[in-house]
Each structure stands twice: as structure tokens, then as C-alpha cells.
Amino acid sequence: MAERCPMVTVRPSGVRFRALPGQPIMAAGIAAGFRWPTVCGGKGDCRVCFVEVLEHHERLSMPEPAEAQAIRELGGTLGRRLGPVRLACQAGVHGDVVVHKRGVRPRRDNSEGGDRS
Numbered sequence: 114m115a116e117r118c119p120m121v122t123v124r125p126s127g128v129r130f131r132a133l134p135g136q137p138i139m140a141a142g143i144a145a146g147f148r149w150p151t152v153c154g155g156k157g158d159c160r161v162c163f164v165e166v167l168e169h170h171e172r173l174s175m176p177e178p179a180e181a182q183a184i185r186e187l188g189g190t191l192g193r194r195l196g197p198v199r200l201a202c203q204a205g206v207h208g209d210v211v212v213h214k215r216g217v218r219p220r221r222d223n224s225e226g227g228d229r230s
């Protein structure tokens with residue numbers, strides 16, 4: 114039997130989409146037809162894509178060193194009230210998760226997300 118694709122729930126909007134096992138959160142959201150805040154387009158450089166993981170951060174891939182460094186720096190910027198923070202363009206989904214991210218919304222066109230220039 115095929116493995117069930119994990120579900121990503123985004124609050125506060127309530128957006129939900131499925132990810133292929135191991136697919137980064139942001140890539141899964143874009144593939145499902147949503148815009149995701151980004152400047153670098155998913156290269157791990159801008160940090161604009163970051164999410165606070167509200168439930169089941171253990172179901173995401175372990176951060177690579179570059180993401181781990183970005184998370185440490187974001188933590189210093191954002192303060193201690195946040196739960197675990199991840200870059201949505203880097204964190205692979207391996208089970209149902211709930212994240213907090215403002216600005217995730219349905220695309221109004223047929224582009225693949227990001228800039229259209």
C-alpha cells in the first residue's frame with residue numbers, strides 16, 4: 114500500500130496541503146497552489162520563509178548546518194517566545210505538522226510561485 118503523504122497545516126490561515134515524504138514545506142505549498150513568502154526563491158539565503166513549528170517538529174528533517182546557523186540567528190532576532198523555528202524551504206516533511214506562518218495564500222495565477230520576471 115502506498116505511503117500516505119503527510120499533511121501540513123498553516124496557522125492562522127488554516128491553509129492545509131499534503132507534501133511528498135521528505136519534500137520541503139515551502140515546495141509542497143507552492144506545488145499545492147499557494148504563495149509562500151520568499152525573496153531568494155528557496156535557496157536558503159533570505160530566511161523570509163521561516164516558520165514557527167507549533168506541532169510535531171520531530172516530524173521534520175534534521176536541519177543541515179547552514180539552516181541550523183540561520184535558525185540560531187533567527188532565534189536571536191525573534192526572541193524566546195517562539196517555539197521551534199525552521200526554514201520552510203529547507204525543512205523536509207516526514208509526518209503531519211502544524212506551523213505558524215503569515216502570508217501563505219492561494220496563488221491567483223498559474224505560475225509556480227516566486228517572481229515572474
Ligand code: FES
Pocket residue numbers: 150151152153154155156157158159160161162163200201202203
Ligand atoms: S526561501 Fe529564502 S531562505 Fe527559505
